[in-house]
Amino acid sequence: MITSPLLRALRTGVKSLLLHKLRSLLTTLGVLFGTGSVIAMLAIGEGASQEAQEQIRLLGSQNVILRSIKPQDDPNQGNQTSRVARYGLTDGDLARFEETFPGVESIVPIREIAKEVRFEDRLLHPRVLAVTPNYVQATGRLLWEGRFLTPEDDRTLQNVCVLGTEVARALFPFESALEKRVKIGSDYFTVVGTLAPRVRLGEDRAQPGTEITGEVFIPFGTARKWYGKMQVKMRSGSRDMEEVDLHEVILTVSHPENVRMVADGAREMLGRFHEKKQDYEVVVPLELLARAEETKRIFNIVLGSIAGISLLVGGIGIMNVMLATVTERTREIGIRRALGAKRRHIVTQFLVETICLSVGGGLFGVALGIAIPWGVERYADMKTVVTPEAPILAFGISAGVGIIFGLYPAWRAATMDPVEALRHE
Secondary structure, rough: OHHHHHHHHHHHHHHHOOHHHHHHHHHHHHHHHHHHHHHHHHHHHHHOOOHHHHHHHHHHOOOOEEOOOOOOHHHHHOOEEEEEEEEEOOOHHHHHHHHHHEEEEEEEEEEEEEEEEOOOOEEOOOEEEOOOOHHHHHHHOOOEOOOOOOOHHHHHHOOOEEEEEEHHHHOOOOOOOOOOOEEEOOOOEEHHHHEOOOOHHHHHOOOOOOOOOOEEEEEEHHHHHHHHOOEEEEEEEEEEEEEEEEEOOEEEEEEEEHHHHHHHHHHHHHHHHHOOOOOOOEHHHHHHHHHHHHHHHHHHHHHHHHHHHHHHHHHHHHHHHHHHHHHHOOOHHHHHHHHOOOHHHHHHHHHHHHHHHHHHHHHHHHHHHHHHHHHHHOOOOOOOHHHHHHHHHHHHHHHHHHHHHHHHHHHHHHHHOHHHHHHHO
């Protein structure tokens, strides 16, 4: 409950601030923008971090992903109009993985087929992926409608396919894609299902000159039957031929604690059989997730520090204005002391004014800090997350700034000699 002297001090402080409305408003702006920037920057950083972590989780925290990487072209072969590039993971690597790693629950080989996908006059260039039926279990992808590929499809080399939602909507905008026949390259495939969309990783972005509009999945055996291992790409008057057995292999580990052991074993094995060229990479989502969480912590510290500096500047502004106010009201201070006011009354008076400025700026700053992430998410299509701790932390700092930077002006006013203060003109 507010005591009577404190209530009087509060009323007097508010009246004093209202005598100089513009000056009081400008003084609070530093705290207002500082508080708002703390909340907004933490919200943007939290949103970016959560989105990155969600992308990593989509790969599976118990997966080890092996990818083929095309080595840099040999400059001595630049004048050739036709050449064959052999690189990446091989069928031999796949066999060694199956025989060597007992802790691996399932293995999914993946080949990417450079073919266009067509239905009537609609043409797309998605990622055509040849996979085995356990792809869905390994990646956690969800079916949208229909079914996924089955072992029977792979064993009997059926011409069936599953479309990603993006491809299905582009090819069949007003009807279901199930049981429709699409043309992949020069061969027709029957659509048996569609998969729900997923967020891509940064390294899955489209390459220059290509259009990635989603994914199409076909049986691994069928792809080997129709397309073989050789792929031909025409560019700039030259013909590039690539021979890749496997573009990707997903190893699903039975227990999370064995993920790093399997990853280290895969690196050692691949290093032994690919020692002439580095044509592969090993991606461990569990390691990426731990790295992302550490990055988030550092990111929040940096952003919070930058925003905290603006609060510090706002606090210095409050101190500067209050020192000027003390000088202007020197005679008033002398009169109050002559009428019996004690030093604590003077300290309370000026401290109340300072806290009113900082708390008022902090409250409006919280509103601004919540509004900025909302605007960023709506108009910039960027995820932001305002955690409950951010407004509380920002407002607490703003109030603390008011108290800390108001102590010196209040102490200076209270320690004035009453006689000298009364003589001040």
